[in-house]
Amino acid sequence: MGYCSPAMSSAPRPAVSVVAPCYNEQDALPEFLRRVGAVLDGIGGTSEMVLVDDGSRDRTWDVLAEAAGRDSRIVAVRLMRNHGHQLALTAGLSVCRGERILIIDADLQDPPELLPDMMALVDQGADVVYGQRRQREGESLFKRATAAAFYRLIARLTDVQIPPDAGDFRLVTRRVLDLLLAMPERHRFIRGMVAWIGGRQVPLIYDRHARVAGESKYPIAKMVRFAADAITSFSVVPLMASMTIGWIMAALGFGFFIYSIVGWWGGHTLPGWTSLMAAVGLLGGMQFLMLGIIGAYLGRLYDQSKGRPLFMIRDIVGGRNGGAE
Template sequence: MPAIEVLPRTATTALVTVVLPCFNEESVLRETHSRLTRALRPGRRVAYEILYVDDGSTDGTWSLIEEFASTSESVRALRLSRNFGHQAGCLAGLKEAAGDATVVIDADLQDPPELIPEMVARWWDGWSVVSARRTGRLGEGVLKRASAFAYYRVLNGISDHPVALDTGDFRLLDRSVVDLLADMGDHELFLRGAISWAGLPETVVEYQRDPRASGESKYTVRKMLELSRRGVISGSALPVRATTAVGLASMASAAGLGLVRRDPEAARTACALGVLAVAIGVLGEYVNATLRHVQGRPPFVVRERIHPRQPAAAPRAVLAGAAR
């Protein structure tokens, strides 16, 4: 893996790629594109390109993306062969991004495109990572807000490195960070964890997350659990180590209970089997993650490209510029 060199922003004009992973967003995508193009308003120092990543949509999402791209060469797109998942869609966009910096933002308008110019201004000041921190989550139930609050703090507590609290994948990443993530070879990328692991200079801008403008969340309970599992497995060895402590404590408790009931052997055996089952399950998760890595399969397959990435020396298409 190449070493990272963080360079100061000295160029008179820089390109920022805005990556939007999409999965069945037909009902909201036209409004998203309209707000995005208005937010990326003209300026002198920064030009933008928009990169849509269709993660195997089955509705009219790709047709809309084709329509947007037909009106501007600065609107580019990837179409994946099937639904590989949100993190794979983000990674596909990062690998394809041509910008000096890249912003990842969801297409459902819960994250405001209008915040991007402020993030770019922070990047221009020298920050390698600009994360958007949620101060509120409108339109989400108490259980969702509570579980998200708890998850980030538990993850930060058990992780081998600090993890930014209350931040999702809505971030601006310097070219050096994008190249690092693209070259990592992590087939089960947990984007926010990998960014925190890098430990590069990071600042935050705060915002209140809006309800979805239209449609339903594509993050089902199963997908949220999978993302949570990936975050824990990729960032901490604590679950494996915890089984030893749990096993010892359980054995001690079972031994005491067995002595009271005058059947210590049965109690110890039952407890040991339970602890063994938990330990095997936890270890199995790490073994499965290792298997996925050594299989060497790509994390996504690109079916189609619109306005594919050009060599670095080629002229850049300019959609709009930052206000700063």
């Protein structure tokens, strides 16, 4: 799945790559480039920034292309259309060449200034250093509450230990990245996939800031889809729940049957329509719910079976080898 031009493949690898997906981030990018550039200057050595325009409708691509022309460390990648955050991030990870890779968003909610601390932990033997949020500034109570509930729910549903309160902000080694890119999933939950790889994964506690500019790209509908992708990617508990619910409903049905027999034997007239319609409605609702859950898993299998590329790259501009592709 990796993408690499002939010029890129023959060049020595930079020590670190910074990979950021960008969607309508024209206002945030100048400050992002300044701060990330300053951090890379401070740590020294060879480095690159791989910034992916995920089908933005504003001037994001123009800003990226201009920045790539000024700074040879910047590689600007433009996708053919909007693929979503996780696939845009996957595109950037497939292009980057660094021995260590920092995954970060362009909104600067996660501070790039933590990179030296992350590098030090990798020097001490960590395979992955993930940022774990202590506070989340600039987010509503609803978003904080739903995020906390999501992490606790997925911890109960999966066997993989996915760190709570940790997003995609992390530093990974090339070995971990190569394993991640070898995974063919279309519906990607990258923080869970990295956790599944294992190795020595170390948290770095930090306070998450408010967006430097623009607005959140994760409205409620996208958050729900993202949570569904995460759960169906790492758990079959929803499928197994149908068996549990089936046993419960069978037990309730058997109980009502015994109750009816006892009432008939005692000569009592049992009211029928209300209890009958309630039972039919409950059973019908549970059946449709279970069919919906099964459909979600089957839909993922159908998407995966088509074998289409995860993303389509339109342009790559910049890098130490220059030029556009």
